[in-house]
Amino acid sequence: MKKFFNKIIIFLLCFTLGLFACFLVADFIFPLSIKKNKITQTVIAQDETPLWRFADENGIWRYPIKLDEVPEYYIDALLNYEDRYFYDHVGINPISLLRAAFQNITNNRIISGGSTLSMQVARLLDHHDRTMLGKLKQIFRTLQLEWHFSKDEILTLYINHAPYGGTIEGLGAASWSYFGKKPNKLTRSEAVLLAVLPQAPSRLRPDKYPERAKQARDKVLDRLSENQVWSSDIIEQIRKDEIWVYRRKAPQLAPLLAQRLSQQYPDTNIIHSTIDSSLQYALEDIAVNRKNQLPPKTSLAILIVDHTDMSVKGYVGSADFNDNERFGQVDMIRSLRSPGSTLKPFIYAFAIDEGMIHSESLLQDVPRIESNYRPTNFDEDFYGPVSASEALSKSLNLPAVQLIELYGPKRFTSKLASVGLPLMSTGSMPNISYILGGASLRMDNLVSAYSAFARHGKVSPLRFIQDEALVSKNFISDGSAWITKQMLINNNLLAYKTGTSYGYRDAWAIGVNPRYLIGIWVGRPDGTPVAGQYGSVTAVPILQQVNALLLNKERRLNRPLSNFNKPDTVTSEKICWPSGQVLAVTDKNCHRQKTAWILDNMIPPTLDTLSVLNNNLYRSGWVTIWVNEQGERVAADCKNAHEKKIALWPIALENWLLPKERRQMLLPPIDIRCPAFGKDVFASLSIVGLLDNQLVRSLPGQQEVTIDLIPQGDAGDKWWFLDGDLIAKSVNDEKVSITVSKKGLHHLLLLDKGGQIARITFTLD
Numbered sequence: 001m002k003k004f005f006n007k008i009i010i011f012l013l014c015f016t017l018g019l020f021a022c023f024l025v026a027d028f029i030f031p032l033s034i035k036k037n038k039i040t041q042t043v044i045a046q047d048e049t050p051l052w053r054f055a056d057e058n059g060i061w062r063y064p065i066k067l068d069e070v071p072e073y074y075i076d077a078l079l080n081y082e083d084r085y086f087y088d089h090v091g092i093n094p095i096s097l098l099r100a101a102f103q104n105i106t107n108n109r110i111i112s113g114g115s116t117l118s119m120q121v122a123r124l125l126d127h128h129d130r131t132m133l134g135k136l137k138q139i140f141r142t143l144q145l146e147w148h149f150s151k152d153e154i155l156t157l158y159i160n161h162a163p164y165g166g167t168i169e170g171l172g173a174a175s176w177s178y179f180g181k182k183p184n185k186l187t188r189s190e191a192v193l194l195a196v197l198p199q200a201p202s203r204l205r206p207d208k209y210p211e212r213a214k215q216a217r218d219k220v221l222d223r224l225s226e227n228q229v230w231s232s233d234i235i236e237q238i239r240k241d242e243i244w245v246y247r248r249k250a251p252q253l254a255p256l257l258a259q260r261l262s263q264q265y266p267d268t269n270i271i272h273s274t275i276d277s278s279l280q281y282a283l284e285d286i287a288v289n290r291k292n293q294l295p296p297k298t299s300l301a302i303l304i305v306d307h308t309d310m311s312v313k314g315y316v317g318s319a320d321f322n323d324n325e326r327f328g329q330v331d332m333i334r335s336l337r338s339p340g341s342t343l344k345p346f347i348y349a350f351a352i353d354e355g356m357i358h359s360e361s362l363l364q365d366v367p368r369i370e371s372n373y374r375p376t377n378f379d380e381d382f383y384g385p386v387s388a389s390e391a392l393s394k395s396l397n398l399p400a401v402q403l404i405e406l407y408g409p410k411r412f413t414s415k416l417a418s419v420g421l422p423l424m425s426t427g428s429m430p431n432i433s434y435i436l437g438g439a440s441l442r443m444d445n446l447v448s449a450y451s452a453f454a455r456h457g458k459v460s461p462l463r464f465i466q467d468e469a470l471v472s473k474n475f476i477s478d479g480s481a482w483i484t485k486q487m488l489i490n491n492n493l494l495a496y497k498t499g500t501s502y503g504y505r506d507a508w509a510i511g512v513n514p515r516y517l518i519g520i521w522v523g524r525p526d527g528t529p530v531a532g533q534y535g536s537v538t539a540v541p542i543l544q545q546v547n548a549l550l551l552n553k554e555r556r557l558n559r560p561l562s563n564f565n566k567p568d569t570v571t572s573e574k575i576c577w578p579s580g581q582v583l584a585v586t587d588k589n590c591h592r593q594k595t596a597w598i599l600d601n602m603i604p605p606t607l608d609t610l611s612v613l614n615n616n617l618y619r620s621g622w623v624t625i626w627v628n629e630q631g632e633r634v635a636a637d638c639k640n641a642h643e644k645k646i647a648l649w650p651i652a653l654e655n656w657l658l659p660k661e662r663r664q665m666l667l668p669p670i671d672i673r674c675p676a677f678g679k680d681v682f683a684s685l686s687i688v689g690l691l692d693n694q695l696v697r698s699l700p701g702q703q704e705v706t707i708d709l710i711p712q713g714d715a716g717d718k719w720w721f722l723d724g725d726l727i728a729k730s731v732n733d734e735k736v737s738i739t740v741s742k743k744g745l746h747h748l749l750l751l752d753k754g755g756q757i758a759r760i761t762f763t764l765d
Contacts, residue, residue, distance in 0.1 A: 032125065032144040042251070042270050043258040045277035046311075046466065050176050050251035052258030055167060061250065063172030064269045067156045069184050070171065074191035075155075076229050081195060081220045083117040084227070086155070091118035091146035092139060118142045118154050124161040164194070165201035178206060178245040188234065189241040192224075193217045210243040217243070253280050256317030256331040261464060272466040274311035279304065282549055283314045290542060291319035291326060294522065295530050301332035302546060303447050303519035307454040308562060309470055311463045313516070318525075327525035336424055336440040337521065340499025340535060341395045342508045345453070347403045347412060347435055348392050349476045349484040355604050356406065359483050360387040360596035362577050362606040363399035366652045366755045384656020385577065385649070387594060389487040395498060397436055402609055404435045413439075419459040419475050421449040437501045446510060447519040449475075453488075453495065454512050454564060457481040479569035479599045485512065486597060493561070494518075494547045498535030505529050509539035514561035516550050518543055573598045578649040578661075579622060580606035589647035591661050608650050609755060620650045626676070631668050638674035652755025654684060685713040685756040690748070694762045696740070704741035705764060711736075711750055713758075721749040740764050 040062045041054040055061045079086050085093060093116050115123070115138070122141035145154055164174035171194060175183040179190055186194070196216045197204050206213035221235050254275055261271045283302050290300060304314030317331035351357045365383040383396065391399035404412055413423050413430040423430070423439035431438065444462055452459050456478035460471055476484075488495040496518075499508035505527055511518040520539040524530060554561060576583040576590035581603050583590040596603075606621055626641040628634050634641050646666055654662055663684060670676075689709040690696075698705040710733060711718050720728040720736055723746055728736045740746060743764050750758040 032141060032148065039267065039269060041262050041268065043254070043261055043273055044270060045253075045273060045275045045280070047277055048182055048272075049253075049277040051253040051273065051275060051277065051280070052255050053173075053251050054258070054262055059167045060169050061167055061173050062160060062170045062269075063176060064160050064170065065172040065183055067152055067159070069182070070159060071184055071186055071191055073188050073230075074171070074183070074186065074195055077192045077195035077220050077224060079117075080227050080229050081223050082120070086117050087151050089116060089118075091116060091142040116142070117158050118145050121145060121154055121158045121161065124163075125157070162198040163201045164197055165205045168201075176251070187241075188230075189217070189238045192220050192238065193243065196220045206243050206245045210245075214243045253277065253284065254315050255321045256329070256333070257312075257315040257464070260331065260334065265465075274306075274313065274463055274466055275315060276313040279314045279549075279553065280316075283316050283546070286542070286545060286549075287316045287319050291323065294319070294538075295533075297326060297524050297526065297528070298522065298530060299326045299328070299330070299332055299525050300523075300542065301443060301519070301521040302542070303333055303443055303517075304546070304550070305447055305451070305462055305517040305519075306515060307451050307512070307517050308515060309463065310448075310451060310460040311466075330525045332521055332523075332525060333443045333519075335525065336442060337506045337523070338437040338439070338501035339441050339446060340437040340501045340506055340508050341397075341400075342446060342497050342499035342510050343416070343435055343437075344392060344395065344400045345484050345488060345497055346416065346449070347400055347407060348388060348487065349452070349480045350407055350412065350415065351388075351403050352480040352483055352599055353477050354407065355599075355602045356403070356607060357388050357604060358573075358575070358580075358596045358598050358602075359389045359487055360575060360594035361580050361604065362386075362650075363388055363391050363402055364609060364650055364652050364755060365391065365396045365398045366656070367751060367757070368398060368401065368609075368755055382656075385653050392484075392487045392497075393489050400435045401432050402607070404432050405609070406607060409434055415475075416449065419449055419452075419473055420461055421445045437499065437506075443519050443521055447517050450510050450512060450517055450519075452476055453481050453485045454517065455481075456564070456567075477569065477599070478567045482564060482567055482570055483597045483599060485564065488512075492544070492547065493551060494544070496540070496543060498540060500533070500535045503529040504531060504533040507533045507535045507538040509535050509543040511543050511547060513547055513550065514563060515554060515559075516547075518546055518550070520546070569600050571598050571601065572596070573603060575603060576647075578606055578620070579647040580604065589645075591647075591649075606650070609652065620648045622646075623648055625667070627668055628671055628674070630671070632671035633668050633676065634671045634674040635676045638671070641674075650755075651684070652757075655757050655759070685711065685750060685752055685758045687748070687750055687758050687760055688712055690760050690762055692760050692762075694760075695765055696762050697765045704739055706737055706739045709736050709738065709748075711752075711758070713756075716753045718753075719751045721751070723747055 040056050040060065042063050043051045045051055050063065053061045119138055119142045122138050122145055126141050160170040160172065162171065163169055168174055168177050171183050174194055174197065175181060175186055179186065193206060193213060196219065197213070199216070203209065204213050204216050218239060221238060224230050225232065225235050257273065257275065261273060265271055283304065287300055287302060294300065299319045301318065302314060302316040303312070305311070306313050315333065317333045318328045319326050321328045348357070363386055365386045367382060382398070386396060386399060388399070409430040409432055413434060416423060421441060422445070423434055423441055425434070425439040448462050449459055452475045455472065457474065457476040457480065458472040459475040463470060485495050488497055494511050494513045496509055496511035500506070505523055507522040509520040520543045522533065522538045522542070573582055573596055575581055575594055575596045576587070577592040577594065579589060585593050608620055623646055625644050625646060626634050626636045626638065627644050628638060629640050648663060648666060649657055649661060659665060687709055690707055696705055696707070711730065712733065716732065718730045719726060720730065720738070722738060727738060730736050745761065745763050748760045748762065
């Protein structure tokens with residue numbers, strides 16, 4: 001008998017080892033896969049609120065979570081209702097299987113499956129038919145799970161794959177979809193409901209069938225009471241709770257940012273963005289409301305960055321993601337657009353760092369033929385002498401052109417590119433048009449570059465995800481950054497710059513407040529113009545609304561606003577025009593006194609234009625003349641001649657100066673008895689052949705008149721305009737003949753390369 005039992009034991013042992021060997025072979029041949037489903041992605045805000053989700057190939061959305069993110073009372077409810085002995089069995093509970101088989105046979109239908117949580121996970125990962133063969137397959141997959149994974153890992157798989165109705169899988173997705181909160185914020189009542197919901201997710205959906213859901217929840221409570229897991233007081237309190245859930249919908253915030261991050265991190269399940277969800281809601285509301293005030297097919301973009309750490313807090317890439325007429329699915333934050341005048345602060349900052357200007361340096365807002373401006377209505381369209389701060393705040397074009405010519409377009413473009421702001425153009429070489437919007441850029445790069453005016457001259461790339469490192473690069477000095485920021489338009493703790501591209505295609509406003517960088521763009525994504533669309537008219541109102549929203553938010557949070565204090569390298573000085581330097585107010589050469597911000601105690605003299613510097617036909621700034629005892633100009637070798645220094649305004653400004661500031665009044669008359677040799681370099685441009693306000697009559701029988709004109713006072717190229725139209729070009733003192741046939745008043749204007757203007761008004765009778 002003993003030998004018989006030994007044989008049985010050996011047989012059972014061999015049989016068990018054989019089964020185990022077969023299992024190992026089958027496990028090798030048919031491995032368990034838990035990654036066969038396409039990854040689902042969720043982009044979340046800084047508070048972990050889902051912003052947008054990307055489902056798998058079947059439209060299923062999962063929000064993966066870890067076991068320690070699940071409240072203990074959910075685990076209590078789940079295990080006591082589904083698998084009380086989960087941590088004690090090897091994946092299969094024979095007692096449960098036998099009980100289920102008995103119930104199914106006696107009732108002649110399937111009453112219970114007898115499945116453990118491990119078996120349910122096996123079915124979720126590898127679906128099978130509800131047949132005997134299917135059950136054997138499920139058991140095999142369950143044993144594989146138990147062989148390869150710990151109990152906590154299996155429980156985590158269940159939590160992330162359990163069905164919750166429709167296209168939702170997993171506790172994380174269900175918690176956000178039904179209750180709008182993280183799983184660890186669920187109440188006991190909510191946790192119990194979500195523990196039972198996978199049993200019949202479609203039939204028990206709480207948003208559709210709250211009574212059924214309540215009955216199912218109470219069954220779990222009965223089990224918890226029966227097993228004495230929770231106290232009766234807790235259970236009775238939960239029974240009183242009504243079933244109330246959000247109207248279920250997918251996360252729908254920051255769709256264009258979500259697409260951007262999904263493309264950048266394609267293998268990441270949960271993308272932790274830096275977005276402020278409440279701010280994002282408010283910004284999208286602003287965009288949708290504003291779009292109804294915009295012309296057809298017009299979109300807008302809003303970008304908000306916390307410049308203390310360069311984290312992106314708000315990202316609205318279009319007016320309305322679902323508005324196809326406005327190209328709502330085109331992300332204008334990443335699109336190449338003309339920046340208009342938004343690059344101008346950088347050329348002023350560069351010039352300050354180079355010692356070319358200070359905040360009140362004298363610049364020239366005068367017509368120039370090189371800049372493609374036609375000199376009509378000069379008194380209205382041009383300001384003449386302007387300070388650097390006035391030129392920047394008024395966004396005047398010609399002073400900016402003057403600076404970029406002297407600084408160098410290639411150097412300007414290269415410096416911007418060095419901090420991640422490349423300028424794109426169809427032309428091969430950078431040119432002066434870049435400062436007026438003649439190249440294209442992206443809003444995100446532009447806003448990043450503006451961080452220099454908030455971060456003491458350093459530029460940092462935008463941070464879109466929470467674990468992205470903050471990187472800073474020196475760009476301009478902190479003194480130059482501070483001075484330039486003071487020169488911008490300042491209003492309600494906001495310094496900003498507007499921009500309007502050629503043809504009214506783009507309207508910009510880029511702002512810096514004590515905590516945030518704000519980028520606003522308005523226009524048509526297809527590039528068609530919108531008549532009358534200006535940055536100051538279209539974009540600034542949105543900028544101001546957003547700025548007010550941000551400042552109110554900071555006040556509610558009682559968070560102190562950062563302050564960019566004046567650096568020690570910046571001082572204040574009283575300077576004089578036209579020299580641009582320090583003089584006593586009583587000095588005759590101090591025509592206009594200004595209070596300027598100075599960097600590193602450098603007080604640069606007034607700049608002239610590049611054309612004048614290259615061909616100094618008209619001397620300006622400090623000039624030395626020789627005068628006799630009577631104060632008349634003479635040659636240096638004349639008797640009793642002595643030096644006299646005079647500060648002269650740039651010649652191109654003559655027509656905008658007060659009479660007492662013009663050269664005719666500043667320069668003494670010439671002593672004809674001992675004049676200086678050579679051409680008078682102080683002479684003004686003039687027209688010979690026609691007097692101002694002259695009445696001109698044609699010869700009898702003729703309908704037109706030809707007038708011969710000669711320029712004087714300059715050498716070089718000249719352009720002639722009649723009533724605003726370019727009619728001729730001449731060189732040096734070359735004679736020009738103009739023919740006039742239209743009766744009435746006419747305006748003749750002569751412009752030289754130095755920017756000087758001579759005008760004559762005449763009437764043809």
